[in-house]
Amino acid sequence: MKVLLHMCCGPCAVYPAEVLSIEHDVTGLFYNPNIHPYTEYKKRLETAQTYAEKAGIRLIVIDDYKLDEFLRNAAFRESQRCMMCYADRLERTASAAKKGQFDAFTTTLLVSPFQKHDLIRRIGEDAGKKYGVPFLYKDFREGFKEGVEKSKQLELYRQPYCGCIYSERDRYIPKRKGDSISI
Numbered sequence: 001m002k003v004l005l006h007m008c009c010g011p012c013a014v015y016p017a018e019v020l021s022i023e024h025d026v027t028g029l030f031y032n033p034n035i036h037p038y039t040e041y042k043k044r045l046e047t048a049q050t051y052a053e054k055a056g057i058r059l060i061v062i063d064d065y066k067l068d069e070f071l072r073n074a075a076f077r078e079s080q081r082c083m084m085c086y087a088d089r090l091e092r093t094a095s096a097a098k099k100g101q102f103d104a105f106t107t108t109l110l111v112s113p114f115q116k117h118d119l120i121r122r123i124g125e126d127a128g129k130k131y132g133v134p135f136l137y138k139d140f141r142e143g144f145k146e147g148v149e150k151s152k153q154l155e156l157y158r159q160p161y162c163g164c165i166y167s168e169r170d171r172y173i174p175k176r177k178g179d180s181i182s183i
Contacts (some may be wrong), residue, residue, distance in 0.1 A: 006093040006107035009044045010156045014109045015147030016140045028124030031062040035163040047157040086123045094127035104136040111140035
């Protein structure tokens, strides 16, 4: 089965790509217009390319950095930003999967214990129905630590936050008592 794997970055792809490659023909897809700043976006793109080359998997790059659009959509809806971000990336992946005649698609977001798996699954399944390509849900969290260790061994750049300007803020600005920051 041909599977299109949305890759948010190289390190997060390590475990899912290895597991999926056992039974499937895996192609990666890099599409992440949410990442801020642009220098971080470029580092993650380069790392995804480096990992794909080392792992011997094909990588499709949709180098469409639409930060302004992401920010316009997230402004005043910050508590819903993850839902919006997942939907954008998974819809684009589903569309690419249909165009490329893949049998299914999935995402490396499912390896992170910090992501909202139920929401990712629902959005992925909805995108799959819309484009006629099944969303392959697999809970990769069991391999999170293993993927971290292997990415270190491969000397891949490891980012310290999810990607958007809000996750960068949440990572580096300490919460004050009474603050309500939603991730």
